[in-house]
Amino acid sequence: MLSELPVGGVIPLRVQGKELVLWRGESGELHALDAFCQHLGAHLGYNGRVCGEDVRCFYHGWAWSPAGENTDIPYDSRTHRGRRIRPWTVAEQGGLVFLWYSGSADQPQPQRPAPDLPNDATRAWVTRELVADPRLILEALVDPALLRFLAGGEIDLAGVPTSSDTRFEVEYRRDDGAAVRTAVLDVATGVVVGPGWSLTVAILPVVDDTVRILTAITGDARASDRAMDRILGLVADMAYQPLPGGSGEEPLRSFRAWRADLESSPIGESGDRVSTTA
Numbered sequence: 001m002l003s004e005l006p007v008g009g010v011i012p013l014r015v016q017g018k019e020l021v022l023w024r025g026e027s028g029e030l031h032a033l034d035a036f037c038q039h040l041g042a043h044l045g046y047n048g049r050v051c052g053e054d055v056r057c058f059y060h061g062w063a064w065s066p067a068g069e070n071t072d073i074p075y076d077s078r079t080h081r082g083r084r085i086r087p088w089t090v091a092e093q094g095g096l097v098f099l100w101y102s103g104s105a106d107q108p109q110p111q112r113p114a115p116d117l118p119n120d121a122t123r124a125w126v127t128r129e130l131v132a133d134p135r136l137i138l139e140a141l142v143d144p145a146l147l148r149f150l151a152g153g154e155i156d157l158a159g160v161p162t163s164s165d166t167r168f169e170v171e172y173r174r175d176d177g178a179a180v181r182t183a184v185l186d187v188a189t190g191v192v193v194g195p196g197w198s199l200t201v202a203i204l205p206v207v208d209d210t211v212r213i214l215t216a217i218t219g220d221a222r223a224s225d226r227a228m229d230r231i232l233g234l235v236a237d238m239a240y241q242p243l244p245g246g247s248g249e250e251p252l253r254s255f256r257a258w259r260a261d262l263e264s265s266p267i268g269e270s271g272d273r274v275s276t277t278a
Contacts, residue, residue, distance in 0.1 A: 005030070010055060012045025015099060017207040020088065021045035022097075025053035031066035032088035032099055038062075038070070039083070095125055096189075096202055096214070125216050126225070130232060131209045133240045134188075135259075140231050141182045141190040141201065142170050142255050149227040150192055150199060151180045161251040163258045170251045184255070187262060199224055 005011060010023040012035060019035035021044035035043050037057040047058035054071050056063040063072035068085040089100040140146040144155050155172035158179070162169045168184045178195040185191070192199045197219025204212040213232065217224045243249050243256065 008050045010045060010048045010050060012043060014206060016205045019043065019045070020099075021048060021055060022090075023048065023050050023055050025050060025066070027053060029053070029066075030090045030092060030097060031055070032090050033064060033066070033068055034086045034088075036085070037064070038080075038085055094200070095216070098188075125214045128213045128215070128232065129206070130211060130213070130236050132211050132232070132236045133209070133238070134203045134205050134211050135240055136235045136238050137201070137203055137211065137213065137232070138184050138187070138190050139252060139255065140235055141192055142168070142184065142251050144172060146231050146234065147172065147180070147182065147192070149230050150224060151194060155180055157251065161254045163254070166262065168255055168258045170255075187259060194219075197224055199228065201228075 005022070005024050007024050007026060007028055010021065013020040013022045013032070020032050021035045022030060022032045024030050031053065033044065033055070035045050037044055037059065039057065039060055039062045042057050042059040044055050044057055044064070048055045049058070050056075051063055051072075054063045054065050056072070061072075061074040062070060062080075064085055065071050066087060068087040070079045070081070070083050073079060091098045141150075142161075144157065148155050151172065151174055153174050153176075155174050158171045158173045166186050170182050172180045172182075174180060180192065180194045182193075183191045188203045190201045192201075197217065200216045202214040204214070206212050215225075215228055217228075243253055
C-alpha cells in the first residue's frame with residue numbers, strides 16, 4: 001500500500017503507460033517525478049535514495065528536487081540547470097494517492113486538493129483489474145440502467161444534476177422513497193451513497209486498455225460488492241459510443257458535457273488526474 005511507504009521510501013510506479021518514481025521525503029510528504037534520471041537515463045525508482053526532500057540516482061548520484069530540478073552532482077560544484085524532470089503533483093486522501101501532471105517539465109504544476117472522500121476508518125480497499133474503457137466505469141455510477149444494481153431496485157431521477165468545476169452530482173429515488181446519490185470527483189473518482197451504505201470507486205488507467213479499479217464499501221458490503229462485480233462485468237463487454245442526437249439520455253448527456261468541459265480546461269489539457277492505492 002502506497003500510504004504505508006515509509007519516510008525515505010522510494011518505489012517505481014506505472015501510471016497511464018508512464019514510468020514514475022514515487023518517494024516520501026524526510027518531511028513525510030510524498031513526491032513524484034517521471035522516472036528517468038536526466039543524466040544517463042537510470043530509473044530513479046530502482047535503488048534511488050532520499051536526501052532531504054530530494055531523490056538521488058544510484059548510478060552517478062545526481063539528485064533531483066520534487067520540482068524536477070537538478071540540485072546536486074557529487075563530482076561537480078555546479079548543478080545542471082538545463083536538465084529537468086517532469087514533476088507530478090501528489091495528494092493523499094482517504095487511503096488513496098492522487099497524481100496530476102502538466103504537459104512538460106517547464107510548465108507550472110496544477111495545484112489541486114484531493115477529492116473529499118467519505119472518512120471511514122473501517123474502510124478497506126479492494127483492487128480489481130480489467131480491460132475496459134475507464135470512461136464507462138464512472139458513467140455506470142450515474143446511469144440509472146446500471147446504478148439500479150447498486151441501488152437495490154428501480155430508481156428515478158430526482159431533480160436536475162448539479163456540477164461545479166471538479167464535481168458532478170446526481171440524485172435518484174428508489175421505489176420506497178430512499179435516496180441514492182452519486183458524486184463524480186474530477187475524472188477518476190466516484191462516490192455513491194445509499195441508505196445505510198456507501199461505495200467509493202477510484203480508477204487508475206495502467207497501460208493500453210487495462211484499468212485498475214479500487215473500491216471501498218461501507219454498510220451492506222456483500223450486496224454492494226456483488227453488484228459492483230456485475231456492473232464491471234457488463235462494462236468490460238461494452239464499447240464507448242457517442243450519444244445519439246436529440247433530447248433525453250439524462251443524466252449521461254449532462255455528465256459527458258461536464259466531463260468534456262473539465263478535460264478541456266487548463267488542468268484537463270495537462271492530463272487527467274489519476275489515482276492509485278495509497
